[in-house]
Amino acid sequence: NAGVMQNPRHLVRRRGQEARLRCSPMKGHSHVYWYRQLPEEGLKFMVYLQKENIIDESGMPKERFSAEFPKEGPSILRIQQVVRGDSAAYFCASSPGATGRNEKLFFGSGTQLSVL
Amino acid sequence: KQEVTQIPAALSVPEGENLVLNCSFTDSAIYNLQWFRQDPGKGLTSLLLIQSSQREQTSGRLNASLDKSSGRSTLYIAASQPGDSATYLCAVQRMDSSYKLIFGSGTRLLVRP
Numbered sequence: 001n002a003g004v005m006q007n008p009r010h011l012v013r014r015r016g017q018e019a020r021l022r023c024s025p026m027k028g029h030s031h032v033y034w035y036r037q038l039p040e041e042g043l044k045f046m047v048y049l050q051k052e053n054i055i056d057e058s059g060m061p062k063e064r065f066s067a068e069f070p071k072e073g074p075s076i077l078r079i080q081q082v083v084r085g086d087s088a089a090y091f092c093a094s095s096p097g098a099t100g101r102n103e104k105l106f107f108g109s110g111t112q113l114s115v116l
Numbered sequence: 117k118q119e120v121t122q123i124p125a126a127l128s129v130p131e132g133e134n135l136v137l138n139c140s141f142t143d144s145a146i147y148n149l150q151w152f153r154q155d156p157g158k159g160l161t162s163l164l165l166i167q168s169s170q171r172e173q174t175s176g177r178l179n180a181s182l183d184k185s186s187g188r189s190t191l192y193i194a195a196s197q198p199g200d201s202a203t204y205l206c207a208v209q210r211m212d213s214s215y216k217l218i219f220g221s222g223t224r225l226l227v228r229p
Contacts, residue, residue: 055215056215104162112157
């Protein structure tokens with residue numbers, strides 16, 4: 001029973017390139033969450049998706065960032081025209097249903113994005 | 117706005133010592149508080165979850181307490197071991213949007229052999 005799988009583990013991009021981060025939730029989980037961790041900071045919520053729907057993207061920068069969770073396949077976090085400030089660890093989490101009281105999120109190992 | 121603060125930012129102790137990590141939050145309208153462990157290059161592992169109606173939770177050598185009225189939680193680690201070296205994060209689950217965990221910046225713990 002694999003956990004939340006994220007790939008790649010490390011991604012290096014030059015300024016102006018695109019970064020695509022992938023997340024496969026745990027088996028049976030249909031809710032996905034993306035968090036970003038900047039150096040020396042805590043994780044910050046970015047976006048919450050269900051299959052084919054964005055539920056809440058209030059934590060995501062308005063420009064250059066987008067996320068999707070298609071009917072088939074992993075969730076994708078896409079960052080266009082990356083800048084050095086995008087360098088961070090990006091974590092994905094999943095849950096079987098909508099998190100309510102006391103329901104845990106299960107986190108992946110993260111993707112470390114480095115922008116040169 | 118909910119803010120979560122963890123002190124100290126870093127801690128180094130000799131093996132065998134008992135230690136306490138602190139977490140404070142500004143808004144008491146929470147469902148629960150969780151303590152996570154983060155190892156370099158790895159994901160987060162949930163250690164303990166304390167519901168808002170509870171005062172503490174225990175798992176092995178770990179004990180977490182919650183005082184919602186004062187906005188504080190502590191993680192107590194008994195008889196620390198080098199394998200406990202990691203970053204410990206606390207996070208609160210808000211009542212108004214329960215899928216948004218609000219994390220502290222973490223405490224980096226080093227247990228010296």
